[in-house]
Amino acid sequence: MSSGPTSDRTRLRREADRGSHDPELIRSIIDAAPMCHLGLTDHDGHPLVIPTIHARVGEQLYVHGSAASRTLRRLAEGIEVCCTITHLDGIVLARSAFWSSMNYRSVMIFGRARLVTDPEEIELALDAIVEHIAPGRSAEVRRSTPKEIGATKVLALTIDEASAKVRTGDPNDDPADLDPEVGAEVGAGVWAGVIPVTTQFGSPIPAANLDNEVPLPTSARGLLEHDER
Numbered sequence: 409m410s411s412g413p414t415s416d417r418t419r420l421r422r423e424a425d426r427g428s429h430d431p432e433l434i435r436s437i438i439d440a441a442p443m444c445h446l447g448l449t450d451h452d453g454h455p456l457v458i459p460t461i462h463a464r465v466g467e468q469l470y471v472h473g474s475a476a477s478r479t480l481r482r483l484a485e486g487i488e489v490c491c492t493i494t495h496l497d498g499i500v501l502a503r504s505a506f507w508s509s510m511n512y513r514s515v516m517i518f519g520r521a522r523l524v525t526d527p528e529e530i531e532l533a534l535d536a537i538v539e540h541i542a543p544g545r546s547a548e549v550r551r552s553t554p555k556e557i558g559a560t561k562v563l564a565l566t567i568d569e570a571s572a573k574v575r576t577g578d579p580n581d582d583p584a585d586l587d588p589e590v591g592a593e594v595g596a597g598v599w600a601g602v603i604p605v606t607t608q609f610g611s612p613i614p615a616a617n618l619d620n621e622v623p624l625p626t627s628a629r630g631l632l633e634h635d636e637r
């Protein structure tokens with residue numbers, strides 16, 4: 409992955425100071441997200457955006473789904489796709505509605521996905537998707553059968569045309585709202601700041617039909633120990 413814009417469409421224009429093409433930053437935002445959104449057009453040219461699980465292995469972003477999935481079949485045709493990943497980190501409350509905002513980390517990846525047909529790569533991708541959500545889980549569960557794998561499509565999108573955008577910190581109030589002469593009446597009494605937003609795992613809920621003897625697995629305990637994404 410290059411550390412600058414690889415195409416005109418990944419050149420950040422609005423609030424470009426929040427943008428980055430740093431591969432490490434892009435990878436970290438991708439890896440910390442439980443899911444992504446795939447934006448594409450159907451055969452009639454209608455846009456659709458589909459949320460789905462992903463996993464990154466090197467520069468490959470893998471997604472999977474039912475072999476019957478309309479989205480995956482369409483992507484397998486090699487059409488253009490835009491994958492977005494978003495973390496909401498805070499609600500930014502400014503003294504005015506106009507300057508209120510959000511703290512976030514986001515990534516956009518452009519390209520054409522490739523249908524993965526090599527059985528070894530399919531297995532690697534499916535394991536990576538399981539590991540992405542619950543590290544250690546693929547060693548705990550029953551392996552997929554050939555029939556289950558046959559019912560699954562895996563696509564790979566190379567992460568080379570990508571950008572990140574990050575907002576952090578305080579509200580950027582209009583200076584007039586902070587000026588005792590101009591905005592004191594309006595701004596001074598209005599609370600401003602950031603309400604942090606985090607995603608946390610809750611207490612495990614055993615399946616209703618789980619044998620009471622079965623202990624909580626390492627993967628689930630791992631999630632609880634690292635319960636902030």
Ligand SMILES: Cc1cc2nc3c(=O)[nH]c(=O)nc-3n(C[C@H](O)[C@H](O)[C@H](O)COP(=O)(O)OP(=O)(O)OC[C@H]3O[C@@H](n4cnc5c(N)ncnc54)[C@H](O)[C@@H]3O)c2cc1C
Pocket residue numbers: 417418419420421422423494495496510512513514515516570571572573
């Ligand atoms: C949680 C969240 C809330 C947001 N709320 C608003 C809002 O209310 N109003 C608003 O105008 N904007 C909002 N943004 C920012 C928004 O995503 C766009 O960056 C911004 O609107 C500029 O859009 P544009 O089409 O002018 O982008 P341009 O700067 O023209 O985009 C050019 C290129 O920059 C890159 N790029 C642009 N935005 C992003 C991004 N977010 N992440 C990664 N790469 C990017 C892409 O490669 C894109 O092709 C929000 C972002 C997030 C993550």
